[in-house]
Amino acid sequence: xxxxxxxxxxxxxxxxxxxxxxxxxxxxxxxxxxxxxxxxxxxxxxxxxxxxxxxxxxxxxxxxxxxxxxxxxxxxxxxxxxxxxxxxxxxxxxxxxxxxxxxxxxxxxxxxxxxxxxxxxxxxxxxxxxxxxxxxxxxxxxxxxxxxxxxxxxxxxxxxxxxxxxxxxxxxxxxxxxxxxxxxxxxxxxxxxxxxxxxxxxxxxxxxxxxxxxxxxxxxxxxxxxxxxxxxxxxxxxxxxxxxxxxxxxxxxxxxxxxxxxxxxxxxxxxxxxxxxxxxxxxxxxxxxxxxxxxxxxxxxxxxxxxxxxxxxxxxxxxxxxxxxxxxxxxxxxxxxxxxxxxxxxxxxxxxxxxxxxxxxxxxxxxxxxxxxxxxxxxxxxxxxxxxxxxxxxxxxxxxxxxxxxxxxxxxxxxxxxxxxxxxxxxxxxxxxxxxxxxxxxxxxxxxxxxxxxxxxxxxxxxxxxxx
Numbered sequence: 001x002x003x004x005x006x007x008x009x010x011x012x013x014x015x016x017x018x019x020x021x022x023x024x025x026x027x028x029x030x031x032x033x034x035x036x037x038x039x040x041x042x043x044x045x046x047x048x049x050x051x052x053x054x055x056x057x058x059x060x061x062x063x064x065x066x067x068x069x070x071x072x073x074x075x076x077x078x079x080x081x082x083x084x085x086x087x088x089x090x091x092x093x094x095x096x097x098x099x100x101x102x103x104x105x106x107x108x109x110x111x112x113x114x115x116x117x118x119x120x121x122x123x124x125x126x127x128x129x130x131x132x133x134x135x136x137x138x139x140x141x142x143x144x145x146x147x148x149x150x151x152x153x154x155x156x157x158x159x160x161x162x163x164x165x166x167x168x169x170x171x172x173x174x175x176x177x178x179x180x181x182x183x184x185x186x187x188x189x190x191x192x193x194x195x196x197x198x199x200x201x202x203x204x205x206x207x208x209x210x211x212x213x214x215x216x217x218x219x220x221x222x223x224x225x226x227x228x229x230x231x232x233x234x235x236x237x238x239x240x241x242x243x244x245x246x247x248x249x250x251x252x253x254x255x256x257x258x259x260x261x262x263x264x265x266x267x268x269x270x271x272x273x274x275x276x277x278x279x280x281x282x283x284x285x286x287x288x289x290x291x292x293x294x295x296x297x298x299x300x301x302x303x304x305x306x307x308x309x310x311x312x313x314x315x316x317x318x319x320x321x322x323x324x325x326x327x328x329x330x331x332x333x334x335x336x337x338x339x340x341x342x343x344x345x346x347x348x349x350x351x352x353x354x355x356x357x358x359x360x361x362x363x364x365x366x367x368x369x370x371x372x373x374x375x376x377x378x379x380x381x382x383x384x385x386x387x388x389x390x391x392x393x394x395x396x397x398x399x400x401x402x403x404x405x406x407x408x409x410x411x412x413x414x415x416x417x418x419x420x421x422x423x424x425x426x427x428x429x430x431x432x433x434x435x436x437x438x439x440x441x442x443x444x445x446x447x448x449x450x451x452x453x454x455x456x457x458x459x460x461x462x463x464x465x466x467x468x
Contacts (some may be wrong), residue, residue: 014281014290015280024142025215028275028276030276034298035299038111039122042122045115052175054180054261058386061073063175066177068176072087073420077357078385078391086349090349091344100339105237106237106240106293107239110219110226110292110294123211127157127161132157141153142284162208165208169206172452177196209214216278216279220289221338226289234321235320236329236332239317240316240317240318241283241316241319242267242283246266247314249267250264250267251267251268272303274297277296319321329386359390359447361445361456362389362457364383365459365460370462371461371464376433378431378432380428382426382427385424386415389420390420390421391419393418397423401444401446402456404435404436404461409427410426411426412425431461431463439462439465440461441460441462443458443460444457445457449466
């Protein structure tokens with residue numbers, strides 16, 4: 001059982017010192033197998049992130065989230081506010097998927113996929129290593145006086161950070177206003193599109209603040225995921241863990257010393273796992289909310305184990321049960337339950353996507369307008385919207401009554417609905433008195449393209465109360 005002194009690390013975080021001031025983290029530059037894998041994955045994700053707003057599928061942006069104009073493209077398919085239920089369901093699927101992954105693999109999302117980690121550790125931190133050097137050189141530079149070397153290096157780093165933040169801001173904004181529109185606004189200049197320029201300045205400032213100053217505190221303080229994993233993890237979850245049964249008691253390495261006879265473990269207390277940690281924790285203390293599963297400690301430890309000719313894996317991806325009991329990973333009831341829920345949600349989402357109408361139409365009586373009569377004919381005026389969710393043009397669209405005999409007159413006549421677009425208009429519906437049986441008659445209206453029914457909608461038709 002841990003003593004109170006051994007458990008003190010849980011009462012504070014590495015980024016705050018005893019006086020409550022900021023404790024700057026200077027992680028040592030990691031290297032090793034997992035670092036190479038993460039770097040490769042980060043390049044793939046970064047290229048995807050910057051390319052997605054400018055990739056077109058059938059003329060539609062690959063990913064677009066234009067909230068103001070209510071235009072959304074997901075994988076090149078246009079979605080509208082009427083499809084919001086699909087977004088909610090997709091978010092539920094995403095949440096369950098992350099929960100399931102956390103239950104099985106811990107906080108692997110944070111270390112390998114999260115944009116905060118990718119930009120911080122594999123972009124901004126690499127720039128810092130290139131300009132200021134590794135951990136020892138960075139500490140030395142920060143402690144020295146503001147001479148020519150320090151001013152030039154710091155100024156150069158801040159300028160590069162600002163430029164990268166500006167590029168990220170542009171990519172981020174392209175997801176919301178459209179890649180083509182952003183490029184045109186940039187070419188036109190800031191004074192022509194001041195709103196776009198202001199947004200870029202705001203986003204650039206936010207990203208610069210996060211990656212130049214706030215940094216790892218986003219993961220520790222702002223992000224709730226670290227606290228969430230404490231609820232989701234159990235002893236069977238695969239996490240980055242220190243094999244305390246093999247490593248304790250830790251002791252410095254001395255030549256020609258029989259560690260087994262003296263009861264020493266494989267940990268030589270080199271502290272390299274702490275020095276490379278981007279959040280400043282000691283993984284040997286066990287699972288902590290600050291750990292983002294970045295695997296830097298695994299690479300550092302494996303390198304030391306190779307040098308002292310011990311087996312690798314003192315720090316590795318494993319479970320508490322594997323360390324304590326030698327139990328390998330197996331599916332438990334909780335994992336099976338989450339998996340079943342995830343499969344059901346994905347199946348439901350796929351079904352709704354297949355059943356999603358390509359065209360959606362809505363007919364509403366013009367507010368504040370009553371019916372009018374022309375001899376034996378009663379007339380109501382309506383506004384209508386036809387939404388085309390496909391990548392095909394619907395031309396020569398016709399609107400007809402299905403439930404009643406009558407006449408529909410569209411103001412303007414011709415209806416053409418562009419691909420991924422919207423057509424709004426006004427129409428009149430005329431019906432003979434003898435075909436109306438209620439003061440609020442239910443009508444069914446059909447939308448046709450090239451004489452093929454593509455959508456239906458229902459609306460009310462007002463008539464005199466005395467109509468038989």
